[in-house]
Amino acid sequence: MTPARVRLRHLLIRPPQLRALEDPNERKASWLELFFDLVFVVAISQLTHLLIDHPGIYSLGLVLALFVPIWVGWQGYTIYADRFDTDDLVFRGLVLCGMLSVTTMAVQFSDVYDGKTTGFALAYVVLRIFTVLLNVWAWWHVPAARPLVGRYALGYTVSIALWSASLLLEGPARYALWGMGLAFDLSLPLMNLNLTRHLPLHTSHIAERFGLFTVIVLGEGILAVAQGIDRKDWVLGTASVAVAGFFITACLWWVYFNLGSRLMLKKGASVGLYIYIHLPMMLALSCLTTGIHLLVTLAVVGDISSLTAWLMSGGGAVYLLCLCVAQTETEVSVNRTVFYSRMGASAVLLLLAAFQSSFSPLGFVLSSAAVWAVLVLFDARERALLEHHRPMPEGEPTKPMDVD
DSSP states (O other), X not given: OOHHHXXXXXXXXXXXXXXXXHOOSOOOOOHHHHHHHHHHXXXXXXXXXXXXXXXXXXXXXXXXXXXXXXXXXXXXXXXXXXXXXXXXXXXXHHHHHHHHHHHHHHTTHHHHHTTOOHHHHHHHHHHHHHHHHHHHHHHHHOGGGHHHHHHHHHHHHHHHHHHHHHTTOOTHHHHHHHHHHHHHHHHHHHHTHHHHTTSOOOHHHHHHHHHHHHHHHHHHHHHHHHHHHTOTTOOHHHHHHHHHHHHHHHHHHHHHHTTGGGGSBOTTOOHHHHHHHHHHHHHHHHHHHHHHHHHHHHTTTTOOOHHHHHHHHHHHHHHHHHHHHHGGGBXXXXXXXXXXXXXXXXXXXXXXXHTGGGOOHHHHHHHHHHHHHHHHHHHHHHHHHHHHHSOOOTTSOSSOOOOO
């Protein structure tokens, strides 16, 4: 093989390597990862609209259940990319195939609601097959990673077998096998804790990736506001609810990202806890943004349903609790003041839901917005105190310079 062909092959196919060991510096999301996230924008949007089109307890349970395989698919590719991404032809090809599988899953949510689940199951099986191929590729080229990725590939294969077997069954039995497969997927890191400690993750990259997924879910709140303002039959009350919904969405963003760059995981952090707590957090956040969407719709009829109130308030309470847990693993942990303020806000939000019949849509959303506003003020105060006591970098003046 000529040197030119060797160089070309190296550009097209680069064996996986342990990125955290080869490149220990701070790492950012790649362009492919950002492109990969777009299909999850579609998936979350489809889930949200499923509940909006069919509001009810059954739809809520179905949406929460379908969220899990979407999140598992995203998390599997994200963790693999953190450890082994070489941005070559093999990795790009398998990621793009995975994107197509997620898109196929997303467009079939309404079919699952109608009891037509075969296409969704097949799409998930194909998605996990691509994940297995990535792990086998890493197993072949990275001997140090073989104990872990070998178990992952085997475990994912068991999950694939369960989902494939579900195609032979109907009704609850099929769903039971889905649940078993997802439980197996989610338990693999816990069953291999000793091995994962020897394959470190980029703390900056992981925090950024989960932050980006949070932004995806928050985007549904912005979409609800845009659609509310775009309504042809809107009145002042509808516009006011939409604006208040935007304010709440901004507050949700604020309390997550208030620490800015210091959201990076701290040394010795429990990465597993940080990752796992984001699943119920994202479920809660998705419920809250869906509640905003429903509330904007209900503003026209001047009524608020119990489901809408509990989606917004219950989702907000769970979101704040999970966020406290997640931020115990970041460089700046949650102090006592922030924790108590978040738990107090959660209690008030739940009280609002309990007495939702006393509110109009506008009254409920304004009351909720007031709670979030107070919480943001607490967070802003703590951030200011943190920056005030933060050590100055060497060579930086210790006090502002006078300017004539």
